[in-house]
Amino acid sequence: MFKKFSPSSDVSGQTSLKSSVQRSIRSGLLSQWKIDPETLEQIWPKKEPLTLVKCRDHISIYTLHGEALFFQHFDEPFFPTLRLLHKYPFLLPMVRIDRGAIRFLLAGAHMMCPGMTSKGGYLPPADAALPAGTPVAIHAEGKEHAVGIGITKLGTEEMRTVNKGVGVETVTYIGDDFWAVQTL
Amino acid sequence: MADAESSQAGQSVQPVQLLYCGVCTFPVEYCEFGSHLTKCKEWLHETHPDLYDKYYSDEALQAKLGTLSLEAQEKLEKDTAKKEAKAEAKAEAAQKKKMASQVTIKRIERNKRKFVTAVHGLEAFDVDLKKAAKFFAQKFATGASVTKNPQGNDEIVVQGDVSGDIVDMIEEGVGLLKGVPKDNIVEVEEKKKKGGDGAA
Ligand SMILES: [Zn+2]
Numbered sequence: 001m002f003k004k005f006s007p008s009s010d011v012s013g014q015t016s017l018k019s020s021v022q023r024s025i026r027s028g029l030l031s032q033w034k035i036d037p038e039t040l041e042q043i044w045p046k047k048e049p050l051t052l053v054k055c056r057d058h059i060s061i062y063t064l065h066g067e068a069l070f071f072q073h074f075d076e077p078f079f080p081t082l083r084l085l086h087k088y089p090f091l092l093p094m095v096r097i098d099r100g101a102i103r104f105l106l107a108g109a110h111m112m113c114p115g116m117t118s119k120g121g122y123l124p125p126a127d128a129a130l131p132a133g134t135p136v137a138i139h140a141e142g143k144e145h146a147v148g149i150g151i152t153k154l155g156t157e158e159m160r161t162v163n164k165g166v167g168v169e170t171v172t173y174i175g176d177d178f179w180a181v182q183t184l
Numbered sequence: 185m186a187d188a189e190s191s192q193a194g195q196s197v198q199p200v201q202l203l204y205c206g207v208c209t210f211p212v213e214y215c216e217f218g219s220h221l222t223k224c225k226e227w228l229h230e231t232h233p234d235l236y237d238k239y240y241s242d243e244a245l246q247a248k249l250g251t252l253s254l255e256a257q258e259k260l261e262k263d264t265a266k267k268e269a270k271a272e273a274k275a276e277a278a279q280k281k282k283m284a285s286q287v288t289i290k291r292i293e294r295n296k297r298k299f300v301t302a303v304h305g306l307e308a309f310d311v312d313l314k315k316a317a318k319f320f321a322q323k324f325a326t327g328a329s330v331t332k333n334p335q336g337n338d339e340i341v342v343q344g345d346v347s348g349d350i351v352d353m354i355e356e357g358v359g360l361l362k363g364v365p366k367d368n369i370v371e372v373e374e375k376k377k378k379g380g381d382g383a384a
Contacts, residue, residue, distance in 0.1 A: 038196035086211065087199035100256055103263065106217050142247070145202055145211045174210050175218065 001059065001073070001171045002178030003108040010056045011184070016049050025050065025062070025078075029070070032077050032135075033091045043084065044069060053184050066183040077135050079149055082172055082179060085137055086145050093130055094146070095156070095168060096122035096139040105148055105173055111138065113159045113167040123156045130156045136168060148173030203235065213239060219271035221264055282308055287354070287364060291347045292374040299345035304337065309364045313338055316360060324349070347371060 017025070029040060044050065044064055053061040053068075061071040068081045080091050097111055098120030105111060116123050120141035124130060132155050138148040150168040152159075159167040172178050202211055207227045208218035212235060215224035229236045238244060285308040292300050303320075307313055313330045317340045321328035327343040342350075355366045 036196070042196040042199075086202055088197065089200060090197070102217055103260065106214075143213050145200075145213065147214065174214055175208075179209070 002176045005055075005177035005181065007181055007184060012054045012056065014051055014053050014184075016051050022050055029078055033080070034093075035088070035091055039088065043088070061184060063184050068178075068181070068184055077133075077151075079135050079171055082146065082149055082174060085149060089137065089146065092135050092137040092149070093124060093128075094122070094137040094139050095124070095150075095152075096120075096141060097147075099141040102140045102143075102147060105138065105140075105170060106175055108170065108173070108176065110153075110166040110170050111150060111168040113154070113163045113165060116167055117160055117163050123159060126157060132158075135171075138168065138170070138173070203232065206231065215239075216264065219264075219267040221268055283365065283368070285309075286368050286370050288370045288372060289347045289350055290372045290374055291345055301342045301345060301347045301350065302333070302339050303342070303350060304333065304339040305368075306340065306361075306364065307338065311360055311364065313340055316340055317342075319359060320346070320350070323353075 026040065026044075026046075029035065030037060048064055050069075051063045053063055055061060058074050059071060060073075061068050063069065069084055070078045070080045072078050080088070085091055095111075095116050097105060097115045098118045100118075100120075101111060101115035104115075115121055122139070130136065130152055132152050134152045136150055136152055137146040138150050139145075140147045148170055149172050150170045153166050153169050154162060156167075204210065205212050205215050205218075205224050205227065207224045208215055208220045210218050212224070212228055212232075215221055215228070218224060225236070225240060228239070285305060287303065287305040287309075290302040290304070292302060294300055303316075306316055317328040317330050320326075320340065320342045324342065324344060324346050326346070329341055330338055331341050333339050351366075351369055351371065354361050354364050354369055357363070
């Protein structure tokens with residue numbers, strides 16, 4: 001989504017959001033992320049107005065004092081930015097890729113099932129299986145912090161049985177153009 | 185790891201503090217996948233010696249191999265070295281190009297004794313054009329804006345003849361003009377075409 005991104009050409013406008021809209025975003029975040037209201041309040045205090053940065057291809061980035069906190073495509077689920085996820089790693093459920101897959105991810109590739117079903121990889125157990133279309137933190141073998149954020153293309157149980165092709169589509173990763181943007 | 189079902193009700197969870205590399209901006213554990221590893225290691229060694237040992241001691245290097253085969257690891261290291269060399273060459277070329285790029289300061293005659301000054305090429309030296317325009321406007325108490333010239337490049341147009349002053353400011357390296365080498369300045373003059381005379 002952000003392999004190529006340049007604020008000067010991809011951002012079409014900025015608006016501050018009405019409080020009714022902010023309320024619905026807040027409840028959306030609380031229902032979609034593993035987060036309690038107190039922690040959300042710490043990330044985004046109620047008194048502080050959120051800014052919507054409209055971008056090409058119906059991507060909306062939400063910023064607080066110029067710092068991007070989260071984003072979404074159309075009205076699809078909210079993704080935290082990778083820097084926010086690093087601070088609050090529990091926001092999204094996680095998958096893990098093996099060490100061999102890291103450099104492919106950092107080149108912008110989507111993640112293949114075998115990279116997550118192999119010994120160095122990880123998928124949630126059957127009783128915590130994720131359906132297709134779930135935002136996930138992508139962790140990496142031997143690393144403490146997430147290397148990227150993606151969205152499941154298949155359910156995680158399906159990834160195990162099919163075990164080929166793309167399992168998780170990469171949305172953003174360290175070193176992509178969005179990572180390079182520190183303030184908007 | 186992120187298997188935290190940890191948050192207690194009524195209390196916010198404190199953010200994780202992590203160190204981003206001062207060279208490549210990655211979390212430091214990912215520097216090995218960037219294209220500046222040698223510089224990253226130097227930086228970490230100087231600024232955070234404890235973390236340096238954590239990530240680059242012999243034991244750490246052994247441990248991180250994980251399930252990756254030795255051949256694959258060797259290939260990775262080779263790729264990293266290659267990437268690094270490439271990034272360095274690229275940075276060098278960019279620097280060369282930067283040092284060769286010119287800043288044109290053009291005095292344009294609009295009417296008899298009425299001038300505007302167009303400044304072109306500052307962006308090559310990482311000057312924010314909008315900010316620079318504002319800066320000029322304040323400095324000269326006049327109008328200044330960023331506009332596209334006929335070639336489709338952005339340039340700053342300042343009302344009035346301030347070309348000499350701008351050259352001076354660049355030479356002195358005032359404010360955000362610091363970093364623009366004075367040798368790269370080219371001054372030009374655009375006279376009003378004949379025939380338009382007397383219209384004022
Ligand atoms: Zn680094």
